[in-house]
Amino acid sequence: MTELLFTAAMPFKRKGTDTIKETEFVMALSMDLGWFKPDTARDFINSAIEKGIISREGDMLKAQFGINDVQIPMGFKPDVSGFQKKEVFEQIIERIMINTGLEKQKIIAEINKSRNEKRGLFSIEVLGILMAREYGIQVDDLIDKSYRGLLKG
Numbered sequence: 001m002t003e004l005l006f007t008a009a010m011p012f013k014r015k016g017t018d019t020i021k022e023t024e025f026v027m028a029l030s031m032d033l034g035w036f037k038p039d040t041a042r043d044f045i046n047s048a049i050e051k052g053i054i055s056r057e058g059d060m061l062k063a064q065f066g067i068n069d070v071q072i073p074m075g076f077k078p079d080v081s082g083f084q085k086k087e088v089f090e091q092i093i094e095r096i097m098i099n100t101g102l103e104k105q106k107i108i109a110e111i112n113k114s115r116n117e118k119r120g121l122f123s124i125e126v127l128g129i130l131m132a133r134e135y136g137i138q139v140d141d142l143i144d145k146s147y148r149g150l151l152k153g
Contacts, residue, residue, distance in 0.1 A: 007035070007078040008048045008063070009070040018063040025061050035078055088146045092128035092139060099137045107131070 011028035012018055020028075022045065029041040036044060045061065048054045055062045096107050111127045118127070125146045132139045 003078050004048060004051060005053055005065065005070060006072045006076050007044065008053045009065070009067060009072060010076075012063045012067045013070070013072070016067075018067050019057075019060055022056065022059050022061050036080055040080060088142055089125050089128055091142055091145075092125065092132055095137050095139060095142075096128070096132050096135065099132075100135055 007029070010033065011020060011025045014028060014032070015024070025045065026038055026041040029036045029044065030038045035041075045054070045056075049056055053064055055064055093104055093107055096102060097104060107128075111124055111131060114127045114131070115122065115124060122130075129139050129143055129146065132142075
């Protein structure tokens with residue numbers, strides 16, 4: 001949570017205000033600081049909103065903490081990998097691994113086997129979701145994400 005807070009605080013502290021435009025926040029993280037690509041900066045914003053560190057009000061972002069209360073260590077740089085959006089398929093595989101103890105290669109092999117048996121009629125995401133459900137793993141949120149991905153594509 002500290003890394004998330006330090007990362008979120010930096011654009012506000014640089015501007016000297018607890019409210020800034022979302023586009024300015026993205027520019028600060030990507031262009032000014034060089035920490036993230038713009039898409040990753042947007043993913044970071046969504047993550048910080050979900051965690052209650054910042055809030056979105058129209059096109060503005062508001063710090064949900066006192067910007068003067070956060071002391072960012074000298075030379076701080078966030079770990080970008082923690083804020084990059086994972087593909088739905090990767091999230092499905094991760095959940096199956098965590099809940100079953102199976103290795104990634106075995107899970108993917110099972111999904112590929114199922115795809116061959118079904119003659120490629122279903123995407124690997126759908127087959128992964130079905131496999132997770134067979135193990136009793138909750139994946140409703142990933143079903144929604146997968147569906148939204150189909151609508152975009």
